[in-house]
């Protein structure tokens with residue numbers, strides 16, 4: 279455990295895309311702090327397995343909710359369910375995304391809209407659904423997951439890059455709107471994080487070595503590298519921080 283944040287004990291935390299990779303590490307990070315963690319994912323088997331494994335080891339059972347975040351009604355229903363079962367949500371981590379590669383000349387309107395729905399739209403609508411319970415509880419913290427990828431002129435995913443840039447703008451606008459209600463909104467921009475899925479789909483030993491070469495710190499980051507910064511931003515230590523972007527990339531930018 280990187281550090282202890284007693285304020286998370288018995289607090290309700292919701293993580294999107296918590297079934298694998300960075301999201302799963304964040305679910306585990308909050309659960310080991312004694313929080314009541316729920317997570318949403320579309321991946322049924324991975325989600326159930328994670329919840330089952332962690333629930334055997336943590337103070338509160340970790341609760342998995344199977345839903346597609348492209349479906350705004352499903353988001354609202356899941357949030358209602360979490361609040362009814364676990365009490366007001368005090369921390370929301372909008373982590374889910376899909377970094378699908380797409381060729382500039384081949385992107386259709388349908389592809390674009392779906393890509394934005396999976397990478398951007400739910401960040402707004404999950405925050406909107408969670409805000410009433412944060413207000414009722416006297417405040418809360420939202421942490422959104424962006425990426426350094428949109429700053430690197432990478433040509434292979436224009437829609438994903440646009441969504442990740444938009445997450446920064448959305449973070450700042452929501453921080454402005456929700457700050458007076460003591461709801462803080464920040465975001466994290468990870469660099470290359472080696473996860474199982476990234477290894478299956480995009481990364482090779484050579485591409486990892488090339489990326490590490492661009493970093494000041496010469497180690498490949500794993501999902502755990504994002505947990506500490508996420509706990510910090512959601513914690514009382516960051517009580518005066520909102521509308522900020524925290525880059526966690528081993529020193530690329």
Ligand SMILES: NC(=O)c1ccc[n+]([C@@H]2O[C@H](COP(=O)([O-])OP(=O)(O)OC[C@H]3O[C@@H](n4cnc5c(N)ncnc54)[C@H](O)[C@@H]3O)[C@@H](O)[C@H]2O)c1
Nearest residue numbers: 295297298299300319320346347373374375423425470471
């Ligand atoms: N891994 C990296 O190198 C890296 C770098 C920069 C930013 N990020 C960001 O960090 C976050 C997590 O990335 P990751 O690499 O762990 O990804 P991942 O693919 O391992 O995990 C994403 C999770 O979101 C879930 N998900 C996807 N679409 C969904 C949908 N429609 N409804 C519900 N759940 C859905 C997936 O099932 C998966 O469990 C993302 O926002 C990503 O953009 C990752």
